Structures are given as C-alpha cells and as structure tokens.
Amino acid sequence: MIVRRFLLWARTAPAEARASGAAALAGAYLRSGMSDEDRREAETALLALIDDPAPCVRRAIAEEMAASPRTPRALALGLIADQSDVAALVLAHSPVLGEADLVDAAAIGDVLAQRAVALRRCLPGSVAAALAEVGCEEALLTLAGNRTAEIPDFSFARMMERHGDNGALREALLERADLPPGLRQAIAARVSDALAQFVSGCGWLTPERSARLARESTERVAVALAAGGQASDAPAIVEVLRATGRLTAGLILRSLLSGEPALAEAAFVSLSELPAGRVGALLRDRRGAGLRALCRKAGLPQALEPAFTAAILALNSRGFDAVPTRQGLDRGLLATVMQACDGMEGPEADALMALLRRLDAEAARDEARRMADSLADDAALALLVEADPNFLLELAEDETRVAA
16 A cells, blocks of 8 residues: 555656655665565556656666665666666666676667676676677776676687777786786787887887887797796797797797796797697707707798707706796896807898897896896985984894794
C-alpha cells in the first residue's frame, strides 16, 4: 500500500521531491525487510521511475543502486541505456552486469560511458579487448591506468596501433607491469623517434644527429629490458627489433659490451636459426671455437667478426653470465675490443673503430656522471657532519635499531 501511495504522489510531485522519494524507495528496496509483495511493487515502481522525464530522478536511483548486487538486472540494463551521466554510474560499479552487457556498452557508448567501463575493478579480458578495439583515446588512457584490468597482449598492441601517438597513453602503458616486453621496446623506440623529430624540427640538432641519438637511446633501453626481464623477454624484444629493422650489428655489439649478453644471445639465435642450446654453447666456449662461423651464420658483416670474437672471449674470461656491477657500457670490455681491432684497415674497419670510440665516449660520460654524483653526495655528507658532529653516530644508531 505504501508503494502504491508513493506512485500516486509521484504523479504530481516536483522533480526534486520525486528524486528524493525515488532514492528513499531504492534504499528501502535494498536494505529494509520488505514483504515479498511490497518488494515486487517497489521493483515495479523503480522500473517505472527510470522512465521519469526528469534526469535527476533517474540519477538518484542510479546513485543508490549502482553498486548493489541486489539491484534487479532489468533495472540496471534500463539505467545503462540512459544518458551518459546516469549510465556511467552503473557501468562503473554494478556487479549485476555481465561481460556481454559491458562489451555492448563499450561498443555503443560515448566517452563517459566507455571511461566508466574502463574504470571497473577486475575488468575481464574480453571487455578490455572490446575497449582496445573501439574505445576513444580517453577510454584507452583510463583502461591503461586501471591496474586491476586484465588486458590481453594483443589488446595492448591494438591500443598502440590505434592511439600510439598519444604520449600520455604511452606513459601509462609503460607503467604497467604486465606490458609485454616486445611492446615495451616498441613504445620506447616510438618515444625516441618522437623526441628526435621534435629536436630536429626545432633546429637544435641536424636530422642525422637527432636520428643517431634516438637510435642509441632505443638501443640502451633494449639492452636493459632484455637483461632485466624473464628468460623469454629477450627473444620477444629481438623479434620486435627485427620486425622494425632496428636489430643491427651495432646493437648486438652494445649488448655484449655492456656485459648484458641476453639480447645478443637471443639475436644470434634468431638470425642464425640455430637451436638456442647450440648458440649458447658456442657463446660460452672459452676457446672461441665456432664464433666466426656463428657470426657468418647470423649474417653479420665479416669486418665485425674480430670485434664480436674479442667481446665474447672477454666476457667468458670473467664469466659469460656474470651479473655486471652497474648498467651501461663496460669500459674494460671496450678497451679489450678496441685493442683487438686496432690494427685493422679499410673503410669498414674505420667505421667499426669510429663506433667503438663513440661507445667509449658514451661510457666515459656515464662514468663521469656517476663519479660526480658520488662526489656531490660526499660533499653533502661532509656539510652535515660539520653542522652536527654527532650526525654519523646518530645515523649508525638508527640503522642498528632498524636492523634489530
């Protein structure tokens, strides 16, 4: 009887009053101990109210019922067909909506609706895939930032294919731990290219110089990603590099000279088409037997064979799989390779030595930056001790308490 009186009252009540009454009725439906008959009548009333001409009435019902698992499915479906600010509340939170409902909403919804779907906790892979295929840039950015969303690998690639020029989207994708390593490398390369074009367009550097800087940046990222990931990451990164024409002899040599040979090993496997076990055995043979044949099988320039051989033998002398003490090029390895190649003659040899000298200069700058940081830290510590002679003693006591 109460519900019937409410419906009679709602025929003439002002919109704001109807909205307050609708919210109260929705709350009573969800939380009060109604009889079965009253519950059926309340559900009928709420379904009727989602056709109310006043948006504030429909929004009041959505705000009250969006997150409840007790919301009637028919009511939820009616609300997600409403205008965006009403539908988004239900799309973002309702547990009664199925994957098919969300996929359909993503396909036909506007920006607000798509973003609401992308915000859902534990978003299923099928819905994420639908958004990746049809979602607008704002929705994809929201999806990339949703750490609970289950995004298939092919959907990551589709997001980059459709809106990879969006810098915010690239940044959001790079922050995800589940981003495939090959795509992470592709995004890094795209960022480097964009920066190179910007710098060149501003006239700060020549196109050739900016292109070289972009290539070197991409190579450093590739080596670091391959070394720091799982065993399967390096082959995936190599395939991306090969498909985009970025798998060069210089990159493979950089991997070896950084003391991070994971990328180089994967590259030899890919280029030579030899079994991974066979390539691994050849690279770890301290005598160097078969290294030149491996280089030729991989299609590397013959003029570079001495550099690759010297780098691999030097790595084996310290332990091919030993973890380097720091990231970046190893000047000790570089010195060994430069010495081995010093007597070579010809244009290709000159180009090789020029490459090795550039790598050595890069390593020297990195070394200088690390040393400068260390000296600055020492100076800062000295100033603290000068200001407070007991600083080191207090610091040691703090560390002792933390350790205990």
